[in-house]
Amino acid sequence: MCEKGRFAPSPSGRMHLGNLFSFLLAWLDARAAGGRMVLRIEDLDPERTGEPWTSLLVEDLRWLGLDWDEGYAAGGTCGPYCQRERTALYDEAFQTLKELEAVYPCWCSRHQRLAASAPHPGEERDRGACACRKLSRAEQEARAMVRPPAWKAAMPHETISFDDLCQGRQQFDLARDCGDFVVRRADGVYGYQLAVTVDDALMGVTRVVRGRDLLDSAARQLWLMRLLGYCAPVYGHVPLLLAGDGRRLSKRERDLDMGALRERYAPETLTGTLTTLAGLPAPAGRCGPKELIQNFCWDKIAKNDIVTEL
Structure with a gap:
């Protein structure tokens, strides 16, 4: 190859x-x-x-x-x-993630999303936590009637390891170290992580x-x-x-x-x-x-x- x-x-x-x-x-x-x-x-x-x-x-x-x-x-x-x-290629990948229940709708504002990813110095908490991730189906449907959601990836507590050519061995807990991230914005524009992956x-x-x-x-x-x-x-x-x-x-x-x-x-x-x-x-x-x-x-x-x- x-x-x-x-x-x-x-x-x-x-x-x-x-x-x-x-x-x-x-x-x-x-x-x-x-x-x-x-x-x-x-x-x-x-x-x-x-x-x-x-x-x-x-x-x-x-x-x-x-x-x-x-x-x-x-x-x-x-x-x-x-x-x-x-976009059509990202649509196909996004649909796969939905079928796998790896993403969820999120109505947080951009300010709230940024705040959720920036804990205070010394504070240990799950960066993946998002209130929208815990909404019931009925609550999701009610919010969707008001405005369309963004979609976030639901990061599990799982370790990803890889050998970086420059930085050496790397290890990340997806939920703790990376956190949930936007896969598709509310306006339909796909996020960096999904597009680059595809x-x-x-x-x-x-x-x-x-x-x-x-x-x-x-x-x-x-x-x-x-x-x-x-x-x-x-x-x-x-x-x-x-x-x-x-x-x-x-x-x-x-x-x-x-x-x-x-x-x-x-x-x-x-x-x-x-x-x-x-x-x-x-x-x-x-x-x-x-x-x-x-x-x-x-x-x-x-x-x-x-x-x-x-």
């Missing part, structure tokens, strides 16, 4: 240095394994994603020398490659490399894959790049975005900088992604978040 990695950007703003860092490592991981790359556009939310960001991210990836074999702007047999065009499986992705902030998402997605009968990929969760003051880089705040970076650096210079930050040896002279493949090794990649002074 041919290995396959993926780029999965969300076109909600200009890519920043941290996005590029994880994409470079995803590309190197797939190419070092002799694999292919797919570009998928994660544009689920029509209010936050779209042009001109989609065109700009494609241009920025190509500027750095990161290519892909199938996907957006390339075609392929596993399309469509934009999530907003894949897409990675149906596109044949075998290697998922992304930021360390999504480490617990792997546990959720492995659980969903098992329920839906999918083959799971291997995961590698790389460190985040932080601003000089310790903040996470953000599209919203335009921290080190690609517009500014392209004005200041040549692509080879930026590639070399990212390589050094990752802990990989960079060849002397001009350094493009292809020159890094032979020296790529997960044992050399940093595990903890990295402060950049660019």
